[in-house]
Amino acid sequence: MAHVVIVGAGQAGASLAAKLRSEGFDGDVTLIGAEKVPPYQRPPLSKAYLLGEMAEERLYLRPEEFYADQKINLRLNTRVVAVDSQNKTITLSDEEVISYDDLALTVGAHPRMLPASVGGMLDGIYAMRDLSDADAMAPALVANKHVLIIGGGYIGLEAAAVAAKRGLKVTLVEMADRILQRVAAPETSDYFRELHRAHGVDIREGVGLDRLLGDDHVTGALLTDGTELEIDFAVVGVGINPATILAESAAIAVDNGITTDSHGRTSDPHIWAAGDCASCLFKGERIRLESVGNAIDQAEAVARNIMGRDEKYTPKPWFWSDQYDCKLQIAGLNIGYTDVYIRKGDAPGVQSNWYYKGDELLAVDAMNDPRNYMIGKRLIEACRSPAPAAITDPATDMKALLKP
Incomplete structure (x- = not known):
């Protein structure tokens, strides 16, 4: 019976394991996490959780019994110290060796810290x-x-x-x-x-x-x-570095993250990567997307491809940030933008900033403006670029921009 081992029990790892089961994978699934708690949401940590507005249990992506019910062997408080890609095994910190048929690295990233010299x-x-x-x-x-x-x-x-x-x-x-x-x-x-x-x-x-x-x-x-x-x-808060040590120990290609192809496969045909640790292709360039949406979508594509679906993963970048009473929502990537056009809302603090590269719409930053965020997201995904004059004109019916 095939055995899929997933190293990293964050959003990507949990999504990958769940998708394997929901897609009908009947082999063994092992999900290994270094922390003592089951997979949880990270974005609320620096917001609602730190403010005392969310209990720890509400952070959990799923109840712990879900993993047992789905026959996912969830191993918490467990560290993987080496990957032997030749023999298709991983070694744990207690020297236990586990064999795999396919290995997924969803190990995330580490915060950059200050050196001792400062x-x-x-x-x-x-x-x-x-x-x-x-x-x-x-x-x-x-x-x-x-x-x-x-x-x-x-x-x-x-x-x-x-x-x-x-x-x-x-x-x-x-x-x-x-x-x-x-x-x-x-x-x-x-x-x-x-x-x-x-x-x-x-x-x-x-x-x-x-x-x-x-x-x-x-x-x-x-x-x-x-x-x-x-x-x-x-x-x-000076950024993060992708966790690449395990990939490097297995001689897997690394380029600002664990290098993956359009299917989520690394340079080893039986090792995959998803989430913050993985670099993927977007419009012909290699990028890393540090977002919940990418972690879920990429991990689910990897799950299907482990099962032989031959599905290409196309990133759909979207992000958000909550600060005070402001909700920032971002669609697209603004890499290479040449111009920014501002659309003001009817209420104070409501605003969207639209990024263009020449005539091409690349991205939208929407502050307390969920309606224009969704319109921008749909336009970007459809590769449609309204005239900037329409964006800045208060009289424009923004929803009409979505019509063919």
Whole structure:
């Protein structure tokens, strides 16, 4: 009987295992996770969970009994230390060896941390990637404490929003010229800068961290402009690195993630990858999509292809971020954009930013504007590009743009 082993029990791994069963796979399925808890949602960790608005059990993707009912051998608190692709085995940290017929790597990514040379070894420095990170940070979120957020991407901004809502003094530093510089246009940066400053967050752009100060626990920070701050703790949000060590141990090709073809297969025909760890093809370029939607869709395509369906996976990029009462929804990828066109909504704070490369619509950032997000998403998926003048005209019936 065929045995599929899935390493990594996050959104992608859980989706892959469930899809194998729902598609009728009758072989053995083993899902291995390094954490002690069953597969769970990560996005609420830095939002509702950290605010105390969501219990741990509500994070779980499925009840734990689901895995037993579906005959999925869920092995938690278990680490895989090596992959032997020649003999088609994996080795666990306790030296147990498990054979597979097909292996799926859904191992996610790791947050980048500060080096020891800038004080990264001090206590009181947190990242935000998994449940243990959120649980470790929660006791520090006490009103009137001063937190330094290092990094002005979405993770840093979400952490800043939670801290501000909890009544902390928040300083955020971003070494680049503006927040969200790597992922969004200046128009989107402007929107969120104004939003955070309205909530009392001290945003400092073009300023980096020189080093953190303290003996055992962080007590201060020296910034690159010479400013010295007294702080109670720090949150690092400077990006993630794909987890590629296991792939490298099996001599699998790696290129900003585990390299996969259009079917989710790696350079080894019996090893697959999906989720944040996997690089895939999009419009002829190799990319990695760090999103729940991609983790689910890619993992489900891999499940079908393990079963021999020969199905090509076409990424449909979409993302979201919740900050205060603002819901940002993003459709498409803005890589290579040349122009951004703004459509203002009828109410304050409602806005969508439309990215074009020449005449081609690439992406939409929609702030508190779910209707135009959905319209933009459907237009992008249909490869349709309305004239920018129609986007910016308040009189345009946006839904009519979807008509043939």
